[in-house]
Amino acid sequence: MHGKVKVRTSAEQEALKKKERAKKLIQYKFNMNMVFEKRKDQIYDDQLMKITECLLLEQPDIYTLWNIRREAYTNNQWSEEVLKEFHRHELILTENCLKQNPKSYSAWHQRMWIMDHMDEPDWKKELMLCTKYLHFDERNFHCWNHREFVVQKAGISPEEELKFSTSKILNNFSNYSSWHYRSQLLSKIFNNCNQQDIDKKKEDELDLVMNATFTDPNDTSAWFYQRWLLSTHEFSPTLSRVLLKDNNVILFVDKNISIESICLQINNENENVLWKSWQNTKFSKLWFGEFKTQFNDIKEITIDIEGQRYPLYYSNQKWIYKKKKFKPHCNEDQLLGQLLNYKQLAELEPDNKWALLTGVHLMRKIDFERFNNDIFTSLNALLNIDSLRINYYRDLQSKYVIEYKLYESWSTEEDEEIKSKIDLSGLNLTTLSNNEHLSFFEEVNLGANFLSNSLHELHFLQNCKKLSLSSNQLESLKKFPTLQNLEVLSLRNNKLENFDEILQLLKKHKLKFLDLRENRVHNITELQSSVMDIDPNLKLYLE
Template sequence: MHGRVKVRTTAEQEELKKIERAKKVVQYRAGIDLIFKKRKEGIWDDEIFLMSEQMVLKNPDIYTLWNVRREAFGGIKWSQEDYVEQLKKELILTEHCLRANPKSYSVWHQRCWVNDHLPEPDWATELSLCAKCLNLDERNFHCWDYRQYVVKKAGIPEDEEFKFSTTKIETNFSNYSSWHYRSLILPKMFPDENGELPIREDKHIEELDLVMNATFTDPNDTSAWFYQRWLLNTRSTSNKTVWGIRMNEARIVIAFNKEVSLNKSNTQLKVDENLIDTEFRSCNAKNYTSVWIATFPENGVNLKRNSVVEVLHDGVDYQLNWSLNDQAWAYKSELPCNQEHNVKHLSTQLENYKQLAEIEPDNKWALLTGIILMKNIDAVKYHATILNDLDTLIRIDKKRSQYYKDLRSKYVIEFMIRHIFADKGIECEISQIVLPCMNLTTLWMERYMSFMEQINLAGNQLGDSLQKLCALQSCVKLSLSSNGIKSLQRFPTLESLRFLSLRDNKLSSLDEILDLVKRNNLTELDIRDNPVSNATDILTQLTMISPELKVFLTSQPGSNIDSSS
């Protein structure tokens, strides 16, 4: 029919697109080949600039082309005036590319590079560009990062950026990037001198009120809730890095309040004013950890009951005293504690979030925030309520149930450890901890168990936390019965361990059992009620490795490693 526009079929359209794509691929390969050829031969000219410019305009994310352009800037012999002019043109090019893709890592990086090489960058223009980009997409974190770069280079006062972030938040509470930007600015403007709060106490109160207003405005938006988590992240503090030390003629174990790195330059051992050559190793083979051990050679250290033993770490001298009960030299300090801050204000916030949780019972954020508030106000008083609310979160937010289970485990362990030390006091030697059937899914604060000799963790779910047992360097008797353990590959080597119960787990690998016995100097091993206990010749193979080892394979009257002694 004449006079009618032909409507192409889907097949025809796809064929045309295919031809167009093939044409672009040919052009791209030809351009890349030319650029790489010139680069290899060291030919830096206008053609390589023009060709790479055409290609980045079509696809700004080819970072290799930006690398070539930076190399070309150094390869072409320009006058200073021409060099500056070309850099300004590069800024125009990157701006065009940002219009095509405002979230291109390569383009933002190129813009930083250009400004670093300009003798007099126009920072006002750069701030204006940031404002335009953030007006188009206020969550463009690439632009927020670039703004930090510009602010630092231009020397813009932090209070101006604080006002800028406030304006963005007031415009839209659901601006995660602006909340995050605020968390970077405030600690610089209002630092907490004690290091216990993220920011100074009076400003902390103001920010809590601001973020509460945001969370009540839209309880289902996550942006403000994340910022609030940062605000409520108080730190346990101690004026001492070292928590405890135990030393005998064979070795020394040091437990720290935080993860540290030890070497001969920052840590020395002295006995009667004599420096002892000591090679410390971490309990988990990592460079930074909280428990470090050093083993002495036979007859390597001459110790007497009245010896003066001291450890010098980072310029602080820790004096060890002889412990008759432990038959060892020991040092121990108080557990780090959470200082009370803004308790009255936090209590008011807690009441408000309880009301929000009643209005929206399925809102996980209101419940979780209430838990954190209770822990910051009085973890002992609210302990039962905290655990009950965590159980509720496990039920209503199944996708994150494991996170809540781990959080619950941490709170339970911390509560028990603090209770034990508070009850017996710092001067009393605490030789055991009993944590059976508490639904623990992870270990926590294990550094404070490093001097305990008997540890009962039976009836939990610690199969995925075996690697954390490495801190238990003084443990002689350990029960991991009924923990759903399927593998022992991550079970550490514990030099003091003699009695180990792995009863009623899901162990099936004989090789893992044999390896465990090879690495640990056990005298009793209970592997009853495991599939591996039925393995052929298991007792024979274990006896060949450790003839004195007593192994429990089947139930025997009166035999139970789990029982406390």
């Protein structure tokens, strides 16, 4: 058998690998200990730089080692020549690290940091490097982020960069990173355009994205971009509704604004208002205000939002503003054409959820009143097609049905007192999210729904005096918010049984009436006694 190569067994190979890994681990620990000792002693010499370089070439994601190299840059008094050599060498090092791991956060960040500290970086060469790495992997979002940095530094216009994005998308419609990058570029372009130019650009983009969705109807990239395109870039915020009564004011704007954007004027004089957002955030769509000045003769009240004045009118001891009906979109014909195309796509591919869901967004964009029935027909179909996301579609149904009920309530010319009430009972609601308009009503009936997991969303009902949550399968009141004006509360026919939670709710409110019938509350006599101690005037119904 002389001359025949000996083949090692699997056990022998594994033993050799284990021995090699142990040797590397010992060397790694030794090198890391040396690095941290030198860092502790603030010795940033050539040996430290060589050791960290070797370690990073093996594992470029050890961000602490990159930090140490930046510390060396800061703490050493290098000459201009040495600095240039360090910059050049660091760019080579980061590129070598990226060859091993093109998605290394730390290596890309180090490269960005170095170029930001160079006197004359070669941005054209850096742009070519980005193009090269995006050729290898067009979905490398780390490289896309770096490219955005380079484009800004190189002074390349968003319009010019948009052409590069178009080429990548046309090469592969499934390039989600390029679609996302495109949305960032368009946002910058829109900020420097008038409405007419924006509308024209959106028309072109809608045509591009429709071609992509028809080419590969099951790819999500273009569908998400289209969703963004249909909802993006609203200009100055528009006041939607205002209610001013006594010394309290509620206003809702269709875009998040800050306190500094709001000015209340009474008889042409600025009023000092203590504003508070419903979530205590700096920016919000919904604002509650309170002022102390008493006026005997009010002739005029206006709200100023970012320089746009809105006059309020007086009705039934309230000052009110109500937004007029939306104007048709300038590209309504194009949206209708796209809606027709997606309906045809849904017929050809009945299991494609994206065609149906996009149809819903298009119908709401065009005219949600006209397409109301079709919207809910599509959502019901989605419940069957995409059962894994059934809760998402039920929440969408809840949002849209509330919006339509609000539209019905506010589009009539009835007495304003009637409009202080809204009946949303028996609508299978699962959420109240994004329906802050409900904050304008004093009486809200939410009975016979499924809001057991949405009690925290009641927080914007600060104007509500009478609230019904009967038959909602409530098991706990732990997340029930404090509603400062609440007087009447019905919790009838639920699954409540926690004694302490009921008492806590009473302590946070000044209720006049509480209905707890048909719940699982035990120790009724004890509960009645405890309630009497909290508020002897409260009318409590338990049986």
